[in-house]
Amino acid sequence: MPNKNMPYALLLTELRRVVSFPDKEFLKLAPLIEKVEVRKNEHLLKAGDISRSVYFIVEGCLRQYLINSNGDERNIYFKVEGGWCSELQSLLNKTPTDLNLQALEDGKLLALNEKNWIYAVTHIPPFTLYFIKAQQETNYMLKKRLGEATIETPEEKYMRFLAEEPQLLLRLPLFQIAAYLGITPETLSRIRKKIST
Amino acid sequence: MPNKNMPYALLLTELRRVVSFPDKEFLKLAPLIEKVEVRKNEHLLKAGDISRSVYFIVEGCLRQYLINSNGDERNIYFKVEGGWCSELQSLLNKTPTDLNLQALEDGKLLALNEKNWIYAVTHIPPFTLYFIKAQQETNYMLKKRLGEATIETPEEKYMRFLAEEPQLLLRLPLFQIAAYLGITPETLSRIRKKIST
């Protein structure tokens, strides 16, 4: 069995947060996994690419983001240790994605390539169930954020961010948070100033 | 086998759009399904409720939406014939949802209750795979829309709506489309006028 020092320990913890995952099943999953190191600012996927892997973050921070024709960027989400990043739509259909995936820090990832991901999801029942539940969590989060994106004021968005993801505040530059909240860095700077008084 | 006149025909078509789904497996799924009729404006789920079923639309149109503390509404999405509406996050965890689900037209639905949905997803392999793929489609759509929600101008949003979902334009009142695009009905009315000239 993987011991606590292996990068797999965090993966197992995450799987067991959501479903019951016997050691026996994990032993079927482990050999499918590849270790990947990423450097700060490195792209794992760019708009127009076809995704080849699903990533689990052992160390570091990634963002998925959209760029419009003016070159403006919007961050869809940040993920840190214990999170997954992927573009299954592109991976499964072998079609180019419109979204970008980039490391914001040097980091260590675990990767499942297309073949192995499909194997895992069709032959390791607890992994199947994990994926359905995890995807459904993501889905709910995205639906709520989509509603909030256009209904909340910049200040409300920032206050929600502070309340819901305070750990990211310490870890990310301000302009990345602004691109996540959908406001300009100047506006965010002013909100911060106002709140601190 | 279900013939083309049964409401199940549309469901089978949708399942087979995404995965290979043998008749034999569909015979296991069919008995789990309940038929439900909805009236225009009827709520299937309100913020604060715990979701009890997953719905497939045979006829009609539903919206999922968010209300803020001022009573303003934002539509997350509209679904029509052939689409699914559910709040699995709430159903699986038995926790209250923040989102509302409402019929915008009289309609006919198929429903899977919690027990039957879990049975289907754990015992009918092609249904499992269908669900993973369908969820992943929804996920990608939501991620893109989340990015677009704050990066596009009202006019760009409306033009995208026209291009991507023209059939909804004919079917929905303007103010519902405005609540979907995250703009006021007045602004949408002006955009329309401008475009028509």
Place this chain on the structure above:
DNA sequence: CGAAACCTTTGATTTGAATCAAGAAATGAT
């Protein structure tokens, strides 16, 4: 260490969409 690049803050100005308001048109109910 020091220069360069990058990020954040602050100020002045512009602007586009929201808001407020009222009338027209469409829809639905009796």
Place this chain on the structure above:
DNA sequence: ATCATTTCTTGATTCAAATCAAAGGTTTCG
């Protein structure tokens, strides 16, 4: 058909955030 309600359009005004601009900070790395 008629009335009541809801939805849509148009106009005037306001306002919050974007933009433009420049000066401080901070980090990076040669």
